[in-house]
Amino acid sequence: MPTSFDTFFHPFPAPAAAPPPDRFTFPFHYTPHPLALQAVACLQDHLRNQTEWQHDFGHNNEVEVGAKGKMFGVLVVENEAGELGFLAAYSGKLANSNHLPGFVPPVYDVLLAEGFYKKGEKEVNAVNAQLEALEQAPELALAKENLARTQAQAKDEIAKEKADIKAAKQDRKRQREAARATMSPEQVTALEEQLARESVGRHFGMKDLVKAWDKRIETATRELAVLTDEITRLKTLRKTMSNDLQHRIFAEYRFLDANGEVRDLTDIFKDTIFKTPPAGAGECAAPKLLQFAYLHSYKPVAMAEFWWGQSPRSEIRKHGHYYPACRGKCEPILSHMLVGLEVDPNPMLENPAAGKELPIVFQDDHLLVVNKPHEFLSVPGRNIEDSVWLRIKQQFPEATGPLIVHRLDMSTSGLLLLTKTKETHKLLQHQFFKRSVKKRYVALLEGEVAGDEGIIDLPLRGDIEDRPRQIVCHEHGKTSRTHWKVVGRENGRTRVHLWPVTGRTHQLRVHCAHPHGLNTPIIGDDLYGQPADRLHLHAEWISFIHPHTKEEVSFEVKATF
CATH class of the missing domain: 3.30.2350.10 (Pseudouridine synthase)
Structure with missing residues (x-):
């Protein structure tokens, strides 16, 4: 008889495969206990035969890789009546849901419509809409084009004036040389004074030209800044809102240990190399399972996690194979959650x-x-x-x-x-x-x-x-x-x-x-x-x-x- 997935606690459909172990599973390097294997067999049978939700695990394609597979976990537990059974969980979302029949819920559900995350997401999306409208506005494109055109014209005219000044300087030099050969000293002095006045005039003319173009560029820059400053302000606001929302989410992920002590994600990860929780922390199967067990007075006995379906693109995950809990996201969390449990020794020591x-x-x-x-x-x-x-x-x-x-x-x-x-x-x-x-x-x-x-x-x-x-x-x-x-x-x-x-x-x-x-x-x-x-x-x-x-x-x- 298949296991019922109408509740979270799933009794074994047959006698227990073995007595419970003396210690709980060390989650980062283990061989699944017979009870965990029995629980996995029940869960895999459910995955093959259930019809309540749909998800393409990609079973029919062994060579191509994608993101269709999923990590599942089982936690063998003992209830208050002393009966053995198991809890089931999946990492992240499945079938675009955090809540599927028979699987324990997430530690915190960011998808709740009435939750602060959804409200905060709407506010961030509203800022995104304003940003998109400003960045695609015709006025912004025209202001950028006007500034670029003004800068190019200034560069061309100033370069032309510099060339003319250089040519005029060479011409004055030729006039001086010719005058010394053909004119009297008085005439040469008069010409020198005239040429000096011309040089000073061109010099001040160049200054006036640069000032005029600087003024036009400044005006065009100011007109553009009116638009870009608002875009910058909105981007800063969006970043602040997103960070505040993320920190609020971290604070909502509160994890129990076997003694009932509570720590949130920010506190758990503050002393790690990450300093802040990485994306997806707390969404893996193992933390979900232990949290549900502690909240409902189930005694953890053994656990196992396995991959079901097509391999992801970068990691190596084989269909049906067992895997330890991940080190980066889960080790800090589970190190807290296992306090108070007698756990198998770390074989890596x-x-x-x-x-x-x-x-x-x-x-x-x-x-x-x-x-x-x-x-x-x-x-x-x-x-x-x-x-x-x-x-x-x-x-x-x-x-x-x-x-x-x-x-x-x-x-x-x-x-x-x-x-x-x-x-x-x-x-x-x-x-x-x-x-x-x-x-x-x-x-x-x-x-x-x-x-x-x-x-x-x-x-x-x-x-x-x-x-x-x-x-x-x-x-x-x-x-x-x-x-x-x-x-x-x-x-x-x-x-x-x-x-x-x-x-x-x-x-x-x-x-x-x-x-x-x-x-x-x-x-x-x-x-x-x-x-x-x-x-x-x-x-x-x-x-x-x-x-x-x-x-x-x-x-x-x-x-x-």
Whole structure:
């Protein structure tokens, strides 16, 4: 029997899939609990079969990207009677509504017709209408044209007068020279006085001409300013009104924690790098779910969020895949809302390299090549110091070089090149800069890739609202290019070789997962695909010119997957 979506609290239609967990889900890195999976199955069944509202999720187009998909969330809760059920929510609006049957409402609804936002929006729109009328008025165009014409005429006439003055000066010079050869001293003196009067006259005439045109330009400028000053005043008024309206909205978004303490968006974000809340803060599914639970005395048990439908244009979101809460907009809010709950520990604070060996593939007096295990940092992180850099520094304390020449993602295994001396580091760094170092990766993809080989060229930049994720951005992204070739197909999966031409963060992972890349995530990619036992990406081959022997050397270590 399908779950009823007539109320906000949805009892499970079958016995609970598992006992409740001891602690609540850590929302930024998790594996969905069986109860959350059961709730998601109920919600997805509802999305497939409901007929009360319409929204095109773009299911029928797997390659093209748009904005049709949506992030959904479930929160498994226990009511006051001790019964388990779940709440459901979607991020932002859906079907152009904040209120759909069975989904919890927003923390604050800016779409309320009687709310201050709608009234303020009308006032801002009225100012916009005045601005549009002024900016399109014929008088403004005529005033601009008159000023431009007056300035051009002034420039032309003053330039012509300067040329005439220069020519007259040359003519006076010729008269003086001729007079000295043919006239008496008395006649020369008289001519000099006459020519001096002419020079003074032209000088004052030029001043009068400039003053006259300055006056005309000033008049035209003043006539234009009468119109533009009003436009500037209205733009300033609009900005002030919009800012005031936005701050009032921030103040209306008030979030509870498990202890009943309340903080609004402005207070929550004041100590973050954003200082002010980013657009859409508080509209994601997780804050909506927790807020509704606290307001109605439901005990949060577990949660999960998943993407439903077509991928957005820049981010990588796969239909039906689970995703953690975003860092930029949700982390500050949820950090407050989870106070008072016993939450799973942050796995990112645990050292994933503990107990792992760091095999050395090659070494001499100048450099080393190591086979970095997966889930092993290349350099110390914010919370974890154990890394390739630290291990090598401890093993070779006499090394003078910066050691690290390039890096591998923590989750990527494979060959990593290090240096023992500053000179070697400089020479190898130059090779990387010239892109003469050759590298080949192998990856196992969760799906069948169309085609056998090609080049992926998708510009990347960091997602400032959800680090460390990268997004495709054709406007501000940096060029990133990858050659690829299929080397095997097995059980619905594809094994590929990847040759990165550039070295952007998460380049291979994004290029594999994005719809305009291979459209097939790497197995175990918990950022752009689905978690597994590990990320199936391995740097298996590297080739470069040894800085001291000047010979080309290469190393290869096959992947274990």
